[in-house]
Amino acid sequence: MTIKLKLELASGxxxxxxxxxxxADGVPIARGVxxxxxxxxxxVKSAAAQLAVxxxxxxxxxx
Numbered sequence: 001m002t003i004k005l006k007l008e009l010a011s012g013x014x015x016x017x018x019x020x021x022x023x024a025d026g027v028p029i030a031r032g033v034x035x036x037x038x039x040x041x042x043x044v045k046s047a048a049a050q051l052a053v054x055x056x057x058x059x060x061x062x063x
Contacts, residue, residue: 024049
């Protein structure tokens with residue numbers, strides 16, 4: 001199964017290159033990187049689980 005998503009920040013900052021983790025019931029099952037259009041894809045096996053995406057915000061510049 002392929003999961004596609006698009007990320008947009010209200011601040012207008014780009015997330016290009018941001019590392020992502022796809023979590024299933026709180027456990028990382030896949031990794032991805034945000035492309036220049038804010039998109040990301042994960043290829044995973046189909047299973048019943050609560051999914052979430054975690055972004056490593058430490059790469060974002062402030063100020």
